[in-house]
Amino acid sequence: DAGVIQSPRHEVTEMGxxxxxxxKPISGHNSLFWYRQTMMRGLELLIYFNxxxxxxxxxxPEDRFSAKMPNASFSxxxxxxxxxxxxxxxxxxxxxxxxxxxxxxxxxxxTVT
Amino acid sequence: xxxxxxxxxxxxxxxxxDFTTYCNSxxxxxxxxxxxxxxxxxPVFLIQLVKSGEVKKQKRLTxxxxxxxxxxxxxxxxxxxxxxxxxxxxxxxxxADGLTFGKGTHLIIQP
Numbered sequence: 126d127a128g129v130i131q132s133p134r135h136e137v138t139e140m141g142x143x144x145x146x147x148x149k150p151i152s153g154h155n156s157l158f159w160y161r162q163t164m165m166r167g168l169e170l171l172i173y174f175n176x177x178x179x180x181x182x183x184x185x186p187e188d189r190f191s192a193k194m195p196n197a198s199f200s201x202x203x204x205x206x207x208x209x210x211x212x213x214x215x216x217x218x219x220x221x222x223x224x225x226x227x228x229x230x231x232x233x234x235x236t237v238t
Numbered sequence: 239x240x241x242x243x244x245x246x247x248x249x250x251x252x253x254x255x256d257f258t259t260y261c262n263s264x265x266x267x268x269x270x271x272x273x274x275x276x277x278x279x280x281p282v283f284l285i286q287l288v289k290s291g292e293v294k295k296q297k298r299l300t301x302x303x304x305x306x307x308x309x310x311x312x313x314x315x316x317x318x319x320x321x322x323x324x325x326x327x328x329x330x331x332x333x334a335d336g337l338t339f340g341k342g343t344h345l346i347i348q349p
Contacts, residue, residue: 158336167341168281168326181336216280224330226271226283227337 129230131217137236143205146233149198150219158227159192159202160216168216174200175223207237240265242329244340252348257314259343261327269330270303270310271337276323284312314345322347 130149138144150157158173172182177194185192189208194200204211214234218227241264251257261270269288273281285294287303287310294301300313310327324344328337 160339168339170336170338173336218281223336224269226286227281229280229282232280 129217129219129228131215131230131233133233134231135234135236137238138207139238140208141206142237143203144207144211144235144237146202146215146217146235148200148202148217148230150200150217151228152198154219154221154228155197156220156223157194157200158218158220159200160218160229162214162216162232163212171202173223180223204235207235209237211235212237240329240331240338242327242338242340244327244343246343247341248344248346250346250348251317253319254316257317257321257345259312259325259327259345261310261312261329261340263308263329263331263338265308265331267307267329267331270307271328271330272301272310272312273326273328273339274323275326275342279323281326317345317347319347319349321345 132147156175159171160168162168171184172192173180174194192202214232216229216232218229220227243262245260271286272284274284275281285301290307291305292303298315302311324342326339326342328339330337
């Protein structure tokens with residue numbers, strides 16, 4: 126199994142631009158999570174899906190952030206417009222069910238200038 | 239909302255010394271998980287504890303879950319350079335909430 130796949134691995138963009146991060150979970154996993162990691166705030170849960178349905182999006186910082194999971198094998202996290210304070214590493218993780226161990230992808234390092 | 243506090247934030251040890259990180263939750267947890275993140279890497283699952291007072295061992299690592307299911311600890315005996323990284327606890331309180339991660343303890347080992 127290839128594990129959780131994220132793309133791109135690195136993204137550098139200018140303030141105001143739209144950014145789309147992509148995630149392919151492990152086949153057969155029913156829950157998918159998006160996290161943001163910074164030195165200041167640590168690892169924060171942004172949103173998670175069960176069976177492609179968003180369950181908890183209380184961690185999404187503001188309306189500039191949106192996430193979708195159109196099918197069981199693909200999810201996107203979009204930031205529009207991006208701001209320098211969005212610079213962070215964004216991880217996607219998947220699991221069989223929300224109470225079980227999570228498998229993290231390699232992350233996308235986003236830099237907004 | 240649920241908060242998970244983890245201490246210390248940083249720990250410097252000499253190779254061969256022991257290391258312990260502590261995790262405390264503001265609410266009772268249904269389970270607690272521990273993850274390790276190597277520098278530049280992603281969190282990797284180590285173990286899950288579910289029962290009150292549970293103790294689990296993985297070679298030199300010992301994990302404990304408190305009797306009240308609100309605290310946990312990870313102890314590493316005789317640290318090695320391969321133990322370098324950040325150790326996170328993550329608590330699940332049940333319901334619809336996902337895991338809440340602590341801020342992690344950064345373990346730095348001096349040879």
